[in-house]
Amino acid sequence: MGKTTYKGKNDSDELRQPRADGFRVRGSMLKSLGGISTLLGSVKFLTIIPQGDSLAVLNIESRDIQKNPYLFSVMYLRPNEIEVMYTYTPGMSPKKRRIDVIRFFLNTTTLLDDAYQVEYGQVYQLIEETLKEVSEYISSSYDEVYAKYDALSNENKLLNKKILDLRNTNDKLGKENIEIKSKIDELTLRVREAEAYSDEVLIGKIQQWLREHKNEINIFEFARIFKLSETRVEQVLTKMVNEGILEVRK
Numbered sequence: 001m002g003k004t005t006y007k008g009k010n011d012s013d014e015l016r017q018p019r020a021d022g023f024r025v026r027g028s029m030l031k032s033l034g035g036i037s038t039l040l041g042s043v044k045f046l047t048i049i050p051q052g053d054s055l056a057v058l059n060i061e062s063r064d065i066q067k068n069p070y071l072f073s074v075m076y077l078r079p080n081e082i083e084v085m086y087t088y089t090p091g092m093s094p095k096k097r098r099i100d101v102i103r104f105f106l107n108t109t110t111l112l113d114d115a116y117q118v119e120y121g122q123v124y125q126l127i128e129e130t131l132k133e134v135s136e137y138i139s140s141s142y143d144e145v146y147a148k149y150d151a152l153s154n155e156n157k158l159l160n161k162k163i164l165d166l167r168n169t170n171d172k173l174g175k176e177n178i179e180i181k182s183k184i185d186e187l188t189l190r191v192r193e194a195e196a197y198s199d200e201v202l203i204g205k206i207q208q209w210l211r212e213h214k215n216e217i218n219i220f221e222f223a224r225i226f227k228l229s230e231t232r233v234e235q236v237l238t239k240m241v242n243e244g245i246l247e248v249r250k
Contacts, residue, residue: 017163018070018087018170021098025105025122029079031115036077039115040108049180054078058177059104068174073101075108077116082109087170090156095134102127197226202236203245 029036033055037048040057047058057075064070073086084105088097102123109118197205205226209217217237223230240246 016090017167018089019094019159019163020085020087020166020169021094022083022085023126024081024083025126026080026119027082028117029077029115030117036112036115039111039113043108043111046108047177047181049177049184051076057108063174066171068171069177070170073104075105082116082118087166095130098130099127099134102130197228199236199239202228202233203240206233206236206240207245 033050033053036055037050040046040048045059047060049056049058055077057077058069058072059074060069060072062071069087071087071089073084076083076085082105084101086097086101088094106123109116206217206222209222219230219233219237222228223233237246241248
């Protein structure tokens with residue numbers, strides 16, 4: 001068998017850690033959080049997380065080796081503003097990345113239609129400022145570009161410690177997102193179970209079961225066959241007793 005070698009972590013690894021940036025745009029929430037979630041629910045790659053009176057719309061573009069979000073953007077839809085936070089890698093043009101995120105922002109807000117009113121005047125100003133910065137680099141001579149690159153390279157070395165903080169924040173965000181997603185999946189499953197059969201339908205199925213099983217019911221077995229939680233079955237049985245449909249044997 002061939003020999004496998006492993007490269008140890010060095011200072012250059014820190015340079016590959018993502019950096020963060022963002023912007024804010026004023027707006028007005030015109031529909032409920034549920035209505036907005038429904039509009040965005042058709043976009044499969046988005047993760048939508050309720051946060052009080054706001055929604056966090058997470059777009060994970062890539063993950064690191066530990067499966068934590070690496071390159072991503074988050075839109076916080078608040079009652080009176082939208083805040084966008086995003087990451088970019090050291091080898092990526094910050095200006096181009098900003099333009100890509102603005103495109104994602106525009107495409108996403110377009111889906112909201114009349115559910116969220118955005119002050120696009122601010123967005124156009126943001127685009128104009130970004131394009132102006134890009135055009136300055138395009139029109140610069142090689143010496144000017146290299147001088148700016150050299151200055152940014154030196155600045156980058158000074159920011160390495162801050163990048164470590166960003167990595168920790170990114171790790172925390174990834175873990176929190178996984179936990180929240182797990183809770184959402186659990187709640188969604190419970191809701192689906194609860195909505196699978198109405199109380200009236202379940203009452204009918206329980207009565208049929210009792211007729212076929214000598215007026216006895218095994219809650220565990222009934223729940224397994226009809227793919228329900230035992231709690232759901234117990235709730236309906238309690239309702240039947242309270243309404244006089246069933247009597248509890250003493």
